[in-house]
Amino acid sequence: MPSQRSILLVDDERSILETLKIIFEREHYHVSTAASCAEALNILQDGHRFHAVITDLNMEEEDIGLKVVAAAIKLRPRPAVVICTGYPSLENSRHALDLGVDYMAHKPVELTELISALNRLVSRPRLGASRK
Numbered sequence: 286m287p288s289q290r291s292i293l294l295v296d297d298e299r300s301i302l303e304t305l306k307i308i309f310e311r312e313h314y315h316v317s318t319a320a321s322c323a324e325a326l327n328i329l330q331d332g333h334r335f336h337a338v339i340t341d342l343n344m345e346e347e348d349i350g351l352k353v354v355a356a357a358i359k360l361r362p363r364p365a366v367v368i369c370t371g372y373p374s375l376e377n378s379r380h381a382l383d384l385g386v387d388y389m390a391h392k393p394v395e396l397t398e399l400i401s402a403l404n405r406l407v408s409r410p411r412l413g414a415s416r417k
Contacts (some may be wrong), residue, residue: 290407291315295325295331295340295353297370305339312400322349329356335364336407339399342370347388348377358385365406369394 292314293301296302299320306316317333319325322344338357342350350368357366368381371392381389388402 289313289315290336291317291337292327292332292337292403293317293319293328293335293364294359295319295322295338295344297321297341297344301341305385308396308400309403312404321345322352325353326356329353330358334360334362337365337367337403339367339369339403341376342368342381343372345379347372350378351377351380354381354384356388365403365409367399367401367403 290313292309294302294305294316295383297304297320302318306318309316317328317335319328325340338353340350340353342348344350350370354366354368357364365387366379366385366392367388368386369390369392373389373391378389387406390399
């Protein structure tokens, strides 16, 4: 994997996607984007590897972001997985945590907290990463 940190951003709201892309590029991430669950799943299944995946929870369907989470968690090395949602519930929060989500952010997202959390998450050893 290249030394630059890489991230996949998934959100069906283009303005949010573009804003987060700019922000994370300023944080020196290589950023890929997907505007739907299906697009994200294609990227994840196409052999792309990421240090982190940040996905919206509710896009074209309620809680469909959990499909992105499930696919990302199966990758080796496993990326840090973050959900951003404006509509958290006890049920979808519990399901996300059961799947292994590393961080949940509630919209409107406090960007400094999200950046700080993501930087911590990508700095830790990742499951399936080769040791040197």
